[in-house]
Amino acid sequence: MLKISTSRYVRDIEKRVFERAAGDHRENRRAYIMVPEQFTLQNEIKLMEAIDAQAVMDIRIMSFNRLAMEALSESGGLKRKYIDDIGKAMAVKRIFQSDGSGLSLYRGSIDKEGFVASLVRLMSEFKRTMINPAQLMEASEQNNSNILMSQKLSELAMIYQKFEASLSGKYIDNEDRIGQLSDIREMTHLEGTRLYFYSFFSFTEIENQVIRNMLRSGLDMEIFLNTDFGTAGDDADETFAITRNTLKKLTDMCEECGVRYEIEIIDQGECENEEIRHLGDNIFSTVVESRPEAPFSIDIYHA
Numbered sequence: 001m002l003k004i005s006t007s008r009y010v011r012d013i014e015k016r017v018f019e020r021a022a023g024d025h026r027e028n029r030r031a032y033i034m035v036p037e038q039f040t041l042q043n044e045i046k047l048m049e050a051i052d053a054q055a056v057m058d059i060r061i062m063s064f065n066r067l068a069m070e071a072l073s074e075s076g077g078l079k080r081k082y083i084d085d086i087g088k089a090m091a092v093k094r095i096f097q098s099d100g101s102g103l104s105l106y107r108g109s110i111d112k113e114g115f116v117a118s119l120v121r122l123m124s125e126f127k128r129t130m131i132n133p134a135q136l137m138e139a140s141e142q143n144n145s146n147i148l149m150s151q152k153l154s155e156l157a158m159i160y161q162k163f164e165a166s167l168s169g170k171y172i173d174n175e176d177r178i179g180q181l182s183d184i185r186e187m188t189h190l191e192g193t194r195l196y197f198y199s200f201f202s203f204t205e206i207e208n209q210v211i212r213n214m215l216r217s218g219l220d221m222e223i224f225l226n227t228d229f230g231t232a233g234d235d236a237d238e239t240f241a242i243t244r245n246t247l248k249k250l251t252d253m254c255e256e257c258g259v260r261y262e263i264e265i266i267d268q269g270e271c272e273n274e275e276i277r278h279l280g281d282n283i284f285s286t287v288v289e290s291r292p293e294a295p296f297s298i299d300i301y302h303a
Contacts (some may be wrong), residue, residue, distance in 0.1 A: 018050035
């Protein structure tokens, strides 16, 4: 069964997550707190503060990439060398230098600042959303009435195909690792481990596939979402539109996999800070309630 816990307030979610982790630690249960890659260090510090221990082995902060590395290390899938964005940029440049004859549209942009980095990010995004070169080529053919769009898609398909061929069997990146994790249908290596998903607003298609396999494997899962569950229709607060869509996708996945789910609304006491509460109530309102005094607890920075 999947449990989905929701709250409008991040502080309530954070408190619940680390209370759960502290309880698992006291009872010697293994648990993984799944967070986005960029939040791992920050949450490791919070975990140690919540458990009040110098070291802990049974509770771990994990990202999808870390989870993939752990799974592949057990199955022998880490034999290929890891390639970072710099290595991928070199692979993209080599495609243009060695066989760029069919890339008339993009060939003149190879030396422009940021172009290669943009292509590398685009290849990564294709993998995260599980788009392959054949799908790009099909989209190109479907858009043949728009010559420029069709040519862009066709050349991107060609670059993507050659890029994947240059890495195949020799190198692996973060998206490939998660892709291999998503291919594991029965996640027996996680049996007996509680999984808490925290700080996610949405999941990529490849991450959704991993979650789908976790559901089918009957793992003990709880996903925390920062949203106002129960509000829908025209009165719904646009602040939580993304997480409401994520909630809908998760419940649809449960029905697809034949897995029961439960939704809990964490006690949503009002935010104690009046200024932040006022901001939250009015940020998307067409009729804003003004405050005569200047705020003292909210600062706005422009980068």
